[in-house]
Amino acid sequence: MNEKNSDIFSRIESYYSDYGQRAKELKNEGKKIIGYVCSFIPLEIITAAGCVPFRMRGDIHEPITKGNINLETIACPFYRSCFDLSVKGRYDFLDGSIVAHACDSMARTYAVWKYTLDLPYSHFVNLPHTLSKSSMEFFNEELNTFRKSLGGFAGKEISDDDLAEAIGLYNENRDKVKALYELRKPDPPIISGTELTKILTVGASLPVAEANQLFDEVLEELGKRKESPLKKVRRIMIDGACVDNIELVKLIEDLGGNVVIDTLCNGTRDNLPHTDIGGDPVSALADRYLNKINCPRTYRENKEQDLHKDLESRFGDIGFYAREFKADGAILYVYKYCDPFGFEVPARKAYFDSIKLPLLYLEDEYSAGTIGQLKTRIQAFLEMLG
Amino acid sequence: MAEEKKKHKKRRTATEAAASIGPMVKEFISGTLRAKEEGRKVAFTFIVCLYDEILRAMDILPVWTENFAGICGAKRDAERFLERSESLGLSRSLCTYALCGIGFDQWREELGEMPPDAPWGGQVRPDMMLSSGQILCDPRNKWYQASQLYMPDVPVYNIDLPYPLYEDDVEFTDVRDYYVKHIIEELRGLVAFLEKQTGTKMDYDRLSETVDLGERTWNLIWETYDLRRAVPTPMGTGDAMNTMVPMCFMMGTQEAYDFFLGLNKELKEKVARKEGVVEDEKYRLLWGGGLPSWFALSDFNYFNSKGAVFPAETTYRMIESMYQIYMPDTNDPIERLAWRWFGYWVFWHNKARKRPGSHPDVEWLIQYIEDYKIDGIVMHEAFSCRTWHLGLIWQLNQLAKIYKPIPVLVLGKDGKKEKTNRELPSLVLESDIIDITTYSEVDTRNRIDAFIETLESVAKSKVH
Numbered sequence: 010m011n012e013k014n015s016d017i018f019s020r021i022e023s024y025y026s027d028y029g030q031r032a033k034e035l036k037n038e039g040k041k042i043i044g045y046v047c048s049f050i051p052l053e054i055i056t057a058a059g060c061v062p063f064r065m066r067g068d069i070h071e072p073i074t075k076g077n078i079n080l081e082t083i084a085c086p087f088y089r090s091c092f093d094l095s096v097k098g099r100y101d102f103l104d105g106s107i108v109a110h111a112c113d114s115m116a117r118t119y120a121v122w123k124y125t126l127d128l129p130y131s132h133f134v135n136l137p138h139t140l141s142k143s144s145m146e147f148f149n150e151e152l153n154t155f156r157k158s159l160g161g162f163a164g165k166e167i168s169d170d171d172l173a174e175a176i177g178l179y180n181e182n183r184d185k186v187k188a189l190y191e192l193r194k195p196d197p198p199i200i201s202g203t204e205l206t207k208i209l210t211v212g213a214s215l216p217v218a219e220a221n222q223l224f225d226e227v228l229e230e231l232g233k234r235k236e237s238p239l240k241k242v243r244r245i246m247i248d249g250a251c252v253d254n255i256e257l258v259k260l261i262e263d264l265g266g267n268v269v270i271d272t273l274c275n276g277t278r279d280n281l282p283h284t285d286i287g288g289d290p291v292s293a294l295a296d297r298y299l300n301k302i303n304c305p306r307t308y309r310e311n312k313e314q315d316l317h318k319d320l321e322s323r324f325g326d327i328g329f330y331a332r333e334f335k336a337d338g339a340i341l342y343v344y345k346y347c348d349p350f351g352f353e354v355p356a357r358k359a360y361f362d363s364i365k366l367p368l369l370y371l372e373d374e375y376s377a378g379t380i381g382q383l384k385t386r387i388q389a390f391l392e393m394l395g
Numbered sequence: 396m397a398e399e400k401k402k403h404k405k406r407r408t409a410t411e412a413a414a415s416i417g418p419m420v421k422e423f424i425s426g427t428l429r430a431k432e433e434g435r436k437v438a439f440t441f442i443v444c445l446y447d448e449i450l451r452a453m454d455i456l457p458v459w460t461e462n463f464a465g466i467c468g469a470k471r472d473a474e475r476f477l478e479r480s481e482s483l484g485l486s487r488s489l490c491t492y493a494l495c496g497i498g499f500d501q502w503r504e505e506l507g508e509m510p511p512d513a514p515w516g517g518q519v520r521p522d523m524m525l526s527s528g529q530i531l532c533d534p535r536n537k538w539y540q541a542s543q544l545y546m547p548d549v550p551v552y553n554i555d556l557p558y559p560l561y562e563d564d565v566e567f568t569d570v571r572d573y574y575v576k577h578i579i580e581e582l583r584g585l586v587a588f589l590e591k592q593t594g595t596k597m598d599y600d601r602l603s604e605t606v607d608l609g610e611r612t613w614n615l616i617w618e619t620y621d622l623r624r625a626v627p628t629p630m631g632t633g634d635a636m637n638t639m640v641p642m643c644f645m646m647g648t649q650e651a652y653d654f655f656l657g658l659n660k661e662l663k664e665k666v667a668r669k670e671g672v673v674e675d676e677k678y679r680l681l682w683g684g685g686l687p688s689w690f691a692l693s694d695f696n697y698f699n700s701k702g703a704v705f706p707a708e709t710t711y712r713m714i715e716s717m718y719q720i721y722m723p724d725t726n727d728p729i730e731r732l733a734w735r736w737f738g739y740w741v742f743w744h745n746k747a748r749k750r751p752g753s754h755p756d757v758e759w760l761i762q763y764i765e766d767y768k769i770d771g772i773v774m775h776e777a778f779s780c781r782t783w784h785l786g787l788i789w790q791l792n793q794l795a796k797i798y799k800p801i802p803v804l805v806l807g808k809d810g811k812k813e814k815t816n817r818e819l820p821s822l823v824l825e826s827d828i829i830d831i832t833t834y835s836e837v838d839t840r841n842r843i844d845a846f847i848e849t850l851e852s853v854a855k856s857k858v859h
């Protein structure tokens with residue numbers, strides 16, 4: 010891979026390994042940096058307020074220590090890792106943080122997070138669990154409350170035009186991510202899963218305009234790859250929640266699979282859905298975040314009491330991506346203590362069964378030590394796929 | 396397991412009312428089995444669901460699935476259902492109530508009849524399942540959806556019931572209108588669903604009466620529990636883990652109201668006779684959070700044997716005085732339910748705002764510490780329920796930071812003794828609600844002993 014040495018890839022490598030370096034620079038330039046952890050945070054509003062959204066990451070190599078002083082070990086290990094790093098000062102450049110009503114680990118610890126980190130700004134975005142008309146109206150109001158609150162902190166009234174502009178930038182961003190995903194379609198893919206994970210991770214640490222620029226450069230560079238650097242091997246999909254590091258993907262790829270598609274928070278779940286334009290920007294955002302992001306924390310009604318239709322309406326996107334990207338097998342990767350995904354494992358298994366996609370289910374703890382232990386199982390799975 | 400079952404001693408209660416709960420709970424379970432045979436509609440549901448009165452007014456019999464799992468736990472017979480859930484792919488790190496319930500239901504569906512030796516006749520197949528997508532608990536949002544995989548023909552209705560979290564720059568009054576409006580809409584949606592399932596229209600006069608009865612019951616419980624302020628206290632948390640049954644499972648019924656009338660009378664008599672939970676009351680403790688280990692309720696007796704009593708708890712205190720909850724002028728029972736719900740969840744917000752560094756959950760503890768003359772706090776971290784247990788350690792730490800009520804003398808820099816204030820001693824127990832494998836009686840009791848010693852030494856060093 011001669012691109013490895015190219016400027017853009019070394020920049021990505023540097024942003025990935027020294028995560029937050031650009032945010033620190035921007036902070037020194039007087040920008041307000043707002044941290045968040047989950048896909049449900051309406052980034053468009055943060056950007057429209059003139060602040061920089063920054064996706065906080067955990068660190069699977071860093072044992073959770075100080076974070077345990079105020080946060081129970083029964084919380085999601087990924088979230089605990091983010092909290093632990095914050096307490097240890099890794100994200101000292103943050104001016105604020107926003108938490109969404111995504112799961113119990115986040116919602117029930119909002120006070121812990123807010124009081125312990127004691128940042129100048131914090132806010133909880135209360136997402137409804139259902140998709141009723143009333144839920145949408147409620148969420149609209151809730152987004153307006155957030156808009157007003159953040160505007161108060163940023164010293165700026167966030168106008169509809171500001172929002173429309175930010176929505177445009179994020180939609181562009183999603184187009185570019187889509188273009189990157191397209192490069193996974195050939196067999197072998199033009200881009201490895203490890204590379205793409207790094208690129209997307211880095212993108213979430215930058216202001217959207219800079220991320221767009223970066224993605225353009227990456228796309229241009231990748232456009233020069235006449236031939237795939239990868240081998241033609243089994244094509245793997247990863248399904249699950251918040252995977253914000255390359256370790257799992259890399260392990261699979263090192264063991265001889267190509268990770269070609271995902272339904273992860275840091276992947277398609279967050280990065281692909283667009284926001285509608287032309288109408289009321291807040292309603293459009295409400296629709297994008299509540300309706301279009303398909304996460305098990307949002308309840309999708311089983312209207313006809315039909316098992317097959319229910320599975321299709323909840324997990325249809327998995328099947329869609331698996332077909333589009335020609336996956337040969339899937340790995341369902343769920344953290345211990347994650348309620349939204351944990352409760353769905355039997356249903357997800359049933360769905361994978363129904364689309365006849367071989368599945369390996371892994372429960373893990375967000376730690377480098379345990380990832381290593383998964384090796385044998387992944388290896389056996391890949392061998393089974395032949 | 397058989398050994399375990401034999402060893403298990405029943406907990407002694409301090410009040411007659413608490414002792415009468417066993418048959419009542421048994422009746423819920425057998426009542427639902429009977430109701431099903433008689434063709435009445437039964438619905439799976441959760442405690443703190445807000446719509447108890449709606450079910451009662453429509454003659455739908457609630458099956459409290461958390462309760463059934465709790466019973467399996469108390470009978471030390473949850474393990475086989477937990478294991479079954481695990482074999483279906485559900486992680487043991489999830490809510491063990493849910494795992495127990497799903498394991499049981501899947502087994503029943505597979506057999507087409509109750510699993511062998513099902514506790515108290517078993518959990519009935521429901522006609523519908525009522526989830527609640529509250530901010531409170533993910534399992535409430537996901538459990539029945541997961542169960543539906545094994546009974547796809549049973550409809551689920553999920554109701555969204557939010558309440559606002561405490562913020563510095565947003566007061567609950569800023570958001571109240573749209574919260575309440577949404578809750579009202581969601582409740583109306585539920586009524587429409589229930590009407591469809593039962594084929595009968597809601598009788599709103601009856602609902603009004605039921606809500607009215609519910610509100611009177613809230614006040615009566617509040618007044619009754621307030622009697623526990625007396626020294627010595629006539630009733631402890633151990634008993635409250637029984638009396639939560641009519642509060643959480645029978646709201647909106649005359650039976651619940653009458654139960655608390657009886658308890659009220661009994662407590663008043665005890666207070667008049669100065670009859671406490673223990674003869675020589677030494678330490679008054681606050682159960683400051685956490686669901687109990689249902690299989691180890693006799694730990695409360697162990698505390699008692701050391702002269703320690705629990706006049707108050709925040710667990711299962713799912714009511715407030717209706718006189719203190721803002722209620723607009725409305726006769727619409729649905730609206731009243733919505734306002735009551737909202738008012739309950741923001742109850743401590745205003746108080747918290749007045750004390751620097753405080754938070755509603757911490758303020759609640761402080762109020763009880765003062766009202767009930769508390770000497771120490773005990774919490775229980777049940778590993779599988781994030782809902783009630785996340786944030787407990789932080790609450791204790793924050794409380795210790797901002798609230799130091801005990802005057803003591805410490806050695807100052809110049810070697811002289813100086814008067815200062817210290818925080819309340821606290822103990823955090825760790826185990827689970829029904830997963831007995833997480834519990835060790837020896838360890839728990841050693842920790843209780845050590846805590847009692849701390850209370851003793853703090854009492855000695857207290858400056859009067």
Ligand code: SF4
Binds near residue numbers: 111113114115250
């Ligand atoms: S992995 Fe699951 S529990 Fe953890 S933060 Fe994401 S949704 Fe919540």
Ligand code: SF4
Binds near residue numbers: 492533781782
């Ligand atoms: S998580 Fe807690 S509150 Fe929710 S169902 Fe389980 S025990 Fe009940």
